[in-house]
Amino acid sequence: MLRGLHQAHQQYGRAHWYDVVVRAANIAKQGFNVSDSLAQAIESQRGKNVSERFKGMFLPHGQPLSAVATLKLPELAAVLDRVACHGVDEFYHGNISEEIAVTVQANGGC
Known part of the structure; x- marks a missing residue:
């Protein structure tokens, strides 16, 4: 979904991607x-x-x-901050995806 939102933003967005994602992160932090x-x-x-x-x-x-x-969703805010700073690929190919996989497996998921 994140990649799809990024692609839609690339085609139709007017604000900078960083600003959009940081704004969402701030809402998640502040509640x-x-x-x-x-x-x-x-x-x-x-x-x-x-x-x-x-x-x-x-x-x-x-x-x-x-x-x-x-x-308030501080963990989501942290992920969004990382995506804002490092780009969408950080979510899919960086440590975030590994951290999600570890958390899911630790909670009985596969």
């Missing part, structure tokens, strides 16, 4: 309000077999985030 639809999607996962990481992020203390709660 954003959970929308009604996101709150409903999170609520639908309560009681299901989800990872501890998911629970910590979206179901703190066993309660789903409510609409207008502030959600």
